[in-house]
Amino acid sequence: MSTQADASLMVQLLQWHTAAGGMDASMALMAPGFDPDAATVQDRDVFVMLMLGETIGTFVKQGVLDAGLVYDLWAPGLMWNRVGPAALRQRDAFAVPALWENFEALAKGELG
Template identity: 50%
Template sequence: MANREDAALLVQLAQWGSTMGIEEAQHAIWSDTFDPETASAEDVLVSRILTWGETVGTLTKNGLLDTDLVLDWLWVSGLWTRVGPAAVKLREKHGVPELYENFEALATRQG
């Protein structure tokens, strides 16, 4: 069950996201011209979403932030649908299946 500490951390994540330009990145990945299949983690805007999503996923995985609160706040599965293919390509390129695994797990949990 979420508490005030979770709420405070959620607001801090929103502030960090704003500082790092998450709104610009979201606009880019939701654009009609964005193609998830050709997207690359080398694109700074895609990378922002991946980094931010992995951070949120890691916090929830480790019980430091209430998962239900996050899933009520964010459409994690939608974000992963857009940038996940870029993460998978990066995993394959470097042979590191753990890259962005917490982001993906949180998205899968949301369904």
């Protein structure tokens, strides 16, 4: 069950995300012309979304943020579908299996 503290933290995360260009990133990632298979983590919009997703995923994994609130308020699976291919390519290129793992786990419903 989420608490007032969970809601406050989620609002702070969304404010941080917006300040980092997250609204523009979200719009760009959801645009009909966005191609997840051509995107890279060096694309600012992709990176901004990956940072939010990884941060939220980490907080959920560590028990700092309620998963139910996150799933009710945000669409991690949808966002992962847009940026996940770029994240997985970077993970393979760097040979770091843990890279972006918390966002991926959140998107797959494996946390919480």
